[in-house]
Each structure stands twice: as C-alpha cells, then as structure tokens.
Amino acid sequence: AAGVIQSPRHLIKEKRETATLKCYPIPRHDTVYWYQQGPGQDPQFLISFYEKMQSDKGSIPDRFSAQQFSDYHSELNMSSLELGDSALYFCASSLLWRLLSYNEQFFGPGTRLTVL
Amino acid sequence: AQSVTQLGSHVSVSEGALVLLRCNYSSSVPPYLFWYVQYPNQGLQLLLKYTTGATLVKGINGFEAEFKKSETSFHLTKPSAHMSDAAEYFCAVSGVFGNEKLTFGTGTRLTIIP
Numbered sequence: 655a656a657g658v659i660q661s662p663r664h665l666i667k668e669k670r671e672t673a674t675l676k677c678y679p680i681p682r683h684d685t686v687y688w689y690q691q692g693p694g695q696d697p698q699f700l701i702s703f704y705e706k707m708q709s710d711k712g713s714i715p716d717r718f719s720a721q722q723f724s725d726y727h728s729e730l731n732m733s734s735l736e737l738g739d740s741a742l743y744f745c746a747s748s749l750l751w752r753l754l755s756y757n758e759q760f761f762g763p764g765t766r767l768t769v770l
Numbered sequence: 771a772q773s774v775t776q777l778g779s780h781v782s783v784s785e786g787a788l789v790l791l792r793c794n795y796s797s798s799v800p801p802y803l804f805w806y807v808q809y810p811n812q813g814l815q816l817l818l819k820y821t822t823g824a825t826l827v828k829g830i831n832g833f834e835a836e837f838k839k840s841e842t843s844f845h846l847t848k849p850s851a852h853m854s855d856a857a858e859y860f861c862a863v864s865g866v867f868g869n870e871k872l873t874f875g876t877g878t879r880l881t882i883i884p
Contacts, residue, residue, distance in 0.1 A: 685869040696860060696874040697814070710871055744814065750868045756802055756821040757868045763813045 656680055658747050658762035666768045667735050675730040675765045679747030685709065686728040687759060688720060689744040697744060703728060704750060735769045742766050772797040772863040774844075776875035784883045789833075789848040791878045793861035796842065803844040804862040804872065805835055814860070820844060821866075831855070856882045 659678040667673050679686050685704045689697040699712035703722035714720075717735075722728045732739060743766075746759040777792040795803060805817040818829025825837040831854075835846045844861060861875040 687871060689872075696876050697872075699871040699873065702869065702871060704869055709869060712871065746872075748869055755868060756819070756866075758816070758819075759872060761814045 658745055658760055660743075660745050660762040660765050662765060663763065664766050664768075666770065668770055669735055669737065671735050671769075673732045673735060673767060675732070675743055675745075675767070677728045677730070677745030677747075677762060679726050679728070679745075680749075680760055683747035683749045683760075684726065685748045685750055685757070686722055686726070687746040687748075688714075688728070688730050689746065691742040691744065691764075692738075693741070695741075700730070732767075737769050740767060740769045772801050772865060772873055774803075774861045774863045774873065774875040776861050776878050778878055779876065780879045780881065782881040782883055783851045785853055786850050789846070789851045789855065789880065791846040791859050791861075791880065793835075793844045793846065793875060794842050795844060795861075795863050797863065797865075799866070800839060801863045802866060803835075803837060804864070805829065805833070805844075805846050806860045806862060806874075807831075808858045808860065808877075810857075817846070817859075851880075851882050853882050853884065856880055 687702040688700040691697040700714040702710045706722045720730045742764045744764045745762045748757045773796045803820045806814045820837040828834045862872045864870045
C-alpha cells in the first residue's frame with residue numbers, strides 16, 4: 655500500500671538559509687499535518703491543511719509558511735533558518751470521510767533537518 | 771484543549787517482565803487516545819488506539835491499553851518484555867472531530883535489561 659512520502663529525507667543548511675520540505679500524502683487523502691520533533695523532544699504540531707485550506711495552526715514560527723497544492727501535496731517553507739530549527743519534521747495525512755469519527759493519521763518517515 | 775502526561779521519562783524492565791507505561795489525559799470530553807512507538811532514527815508507528823467502544827484495546831507486538839475514564843488514564847502494558855521492545859513510546863490525544871491534530875506526551879524511553 656502507498657504510504658506518505660517526504661522529501662528530502664535529510665537536509666543540511668546553514669544559518670539564515672532557506673529550506674523547503676515536501677510531503678506527498680497517501681492517494682485520495684485530503685488532509686495533511688506537519689509536526690516538528692526536536693532532539694529528545696516529543697512531536698509538536700505545526701500546521702494542517704484540509705482541501706487546500708489551512709485547517710489548524712500550532713506553534714509554527716512566522717519564518718515558516720506552508721501550503722497544500724491542488725494535487726494535495728504540501729510544502730513547508732522555512733526561511734532565516736536558526737540552529738534551533740534542527741529537528742525531525744514529520745508529515746502525516748488522513749482522509750476526512752466523516753466528521754465525528756476517527757480518521758487515522760498516517761505518518762511519513764520524516765525529514766531530518768540539520769542547521770549548521 | 772486536550773493534553774497528556776506521561777509519568778516516567780525512562781523505564782527499565784527485565785526481559786520477560788511486565789511492561790507498564792503510564793499516561794494520563796486531560797480533556798473536557800472523552801477524547802481519542804493513542805500510543806505510538808519510535809525506534810532510534812525512525813518515524814512514528816501506531817501501536818494502538820482508543821476511539822469508541824471497548825475500553826481495553828489491543829495493538830501490535832502484544833501491547834494493550836485500557837481506557838479508564840474515572841482515572842483519566844490510558845496506560846500501556848505488555849505481559850512479557852522482549853529486547854526488541856526497547857524504544858521511545860509516546861502517548862497522544864486528539865479531539866473527536868475528524869481531522870484534529872495530535873498532541874503528544876513527552877515520551878517514555880523503555881530499556882530492556884537482558
């Protein structure tokens with residue numbers, strides 16, 4: 655079965671540079687979520703999109719922006735990178751087939767971003 | 771807003787012994803609850819979930835958890851630990867509307883002693 659694809663898997667950037675992380679959800683999934691997991695930390699929710707519209711927002715810095723495209727893939731753009739942005743970034747996708755029901759989030763393998 | 775608290779950032783058990791990882795939740799309404807496992811340098815794998823129905827839920831790799839509303843708990847157990855169970859375990863919670871975010875606990879690192 656197809657899974658969530660994230661690219662690149664590893665990314666090394668310098669401080670103040672820009673990074674773009676991509677997420678390709680499972681086919682026919684309409685919702686994408688982004689989570690950030692710092693070293694030794696729990697995953698923290700950043701932002702989510704449903705049908706190409708932002709559906710929820712967490713502790714995402716203003717330097718970050720994200721969007722979901724017409725083919726449902728999503729990109730997380732990170733500018734003016736800081737050392738503290740070094741983390742594992744997970745994307746998850748789900749299909750909202752019914753509002754008051756459980757719709758499982760399927761996680762991708764993550765992109766490990768290292769900022770030097 | 772929902773939250774979860776995991777008691778014990780590190781737990782060590784002997785191989786073959788009972789595994790018990792504790793999780794308490796806070797929510798104004800019964801939430802959905804999850805346990806995820808993360809092996810070193812890997813992604814998140816869903817172990818089990820509670821949504822509705824039976825309060826004792828069974829997951830993969832012999833793990834199970836019981837939703838106890840009166841205690842606001844969702845502890846993870848396994849009768850007999852195996853070396854391959856060594857990993858980081860995260861309890862998570864979400865609301866019951868279809869596409870709500872997951873809120874994770876701080877994690878418990880499980881070490882298995884041979």
